[in-house]
Amino acid sequence: MDKLQAMTTFVRVVEARSFSKAAQTLSMPRSSVTTTIKNLEAQLGTPLLRRSTRSLSLTEAGARYFASCQAILSDIERAESDVSERTNxxxxxxxxxxxxxxxxxxxxxxxxxxxxxxxxxxxxxxxxxxxxxxxxxxxxxxxxxxxxxxxxxxxxxxxxxNWLTCASPRYLKQYGEPDSIAALAAHRVVNYLSNATGRPLDWRFRVNGEDVTLSMRSRFAVNETEAYLQCGLEGLGLIQLSEFAASAYLRSGRLKEVLASARCVPxxxxxxxxxxxxxxxxxxxxxxxxxxxxxxxxx
Structure with missing residues (x-):
């Protein structure tokens, strides 16, 4: 058994908390990862992991071995990095x-x-x-x-x-342009869903030197930037996104910034x-x- 490969596999399983995810990150079949861990435990003469259908945890011996493996692999990585740097x-x-x-x-x-x-x-x-x-x-x-x-x-x-509030000419022709934060109550928006929480992100502004956050009701909400941008281009509502993402569409006229005086802090x-x-x-x-x-x- 290649001991360094076994250590690397063991560390990746612990970090990923999953044999399947570890196999994916190592570009190995799941069966190979499972066999490697079984062989490692057999060679060491002690279980390293507690397995169940829903969880994976370290035994006391496994925790000690995991810490040692991390230190060894880190030292090897630094040594290889040092040689690589010296050879440029x-x-x-x-x-x-x-x-x-x-x-x-x-x-x-x-x-x-x-x-x-x-x-x-x-x-x-x-x-x-x-x-x-x-x-x-x-x-x-x-x-x-x-x-x-x-x-x-x-x-x-x-x-x-920099975050901007934008709308398409199609939207502005139909609904007009908001001239203040208060005017947003009469407008349609598209919300962006947080990938972490699944909830709509707040709309952020800065008015008279103070930060303002608003929770906006919307008919449409998405969780991916390209789809969000497309919603704005289709005139489904106001959108709020980075200047970097919007810049090409602002230059072409397919989007227009609104409420520019109320931009939030970068x-x-x-x-x-x-x-x-x-x-x-x-x-x-x-x-x-x-x-x-x-x-x-x-x-």
Whole structure:
């Protein structure tokens, strides 16, 4: 049995809290993951995991072994990273999760450039608006908007997002343009559903130096940026989204900003990753992201 592979598999199972999810992140059949853990337990002569149909937890021995495995694998990763840095050829596989609009508009069009500059880095790019758990899903880094709550992660600020209230010419022709926050009561809106809670996000404004949040009733609500944007373009109601997502449509005239004097405070956007994933390849990727995303966002 390859002991390092077994340790890696065990750690990933614990982090993912699932044999199936661990298998997906390791690109292995589930049966291979199960066999590896069984063989590891047999070799160590003690159970490492308590299994049930609904949960997976560590035994006392498993908890000690998990901590040791994390330390060993982290040391190996740092050693390889150090060699890679010294030879100036960062290499490795990085799993990244980013908001769809940033991935499609900025990152994907420049992947050929990334490959030319860093041919030994394999990039697995996930595009979604949903919140992700880096550890449990085996993701190496994510781009997040808003104030960061997890202080255990390394974070690098990329810039900030300005949020606008917009409408299509079709909507404005039919319903007119609101001239104040109070006027919104007579207008139709499309709500954006939080992927974390499933509830509509509040509409945010800043009036006379004070932050204002409103809960708006709507006939339509969606949970994905492209669909949300399309609702606005179709004239289904006012929408509130980042200037970055709306910019091309504002330039073409397919959207118009309303209530510009009541824009809310800009929201920071950052790339974050765990300390254990701070390899040369990761730092190289973060520098590249900061270079290409930062040039397109206000600082």
């Amino acid at each position: 050829t960062p290499r490795g596989r990085i799993r990244v999760d980013v908001p769809g609009v940033i991935g499609r508009s900025i990152i994907v069009p420049r992947l050929r450039e990334f490959e030319a500059r860093y041919p030994d880095i394999e990039l697995v790019l996930g595009l979604s608006d949903r919140p992700t758990d880096l550890i449990h899903e085996g993701i190496d880094c994510v781009i997040r908007t808003g104030v960061l709550e997890d202080s255990t992660l390394i974070a690098r600020r990329l810039g900030q997002l 929201v920071p956007i950052s790339i974050v990753y765990p300390h254990a994933r701070a390899t040369a390849a990761m730092r190289t990727f973060v520098d590249w992201i900061a270079e290409i995303v930062g040039s397109d966002l206000p600082q």
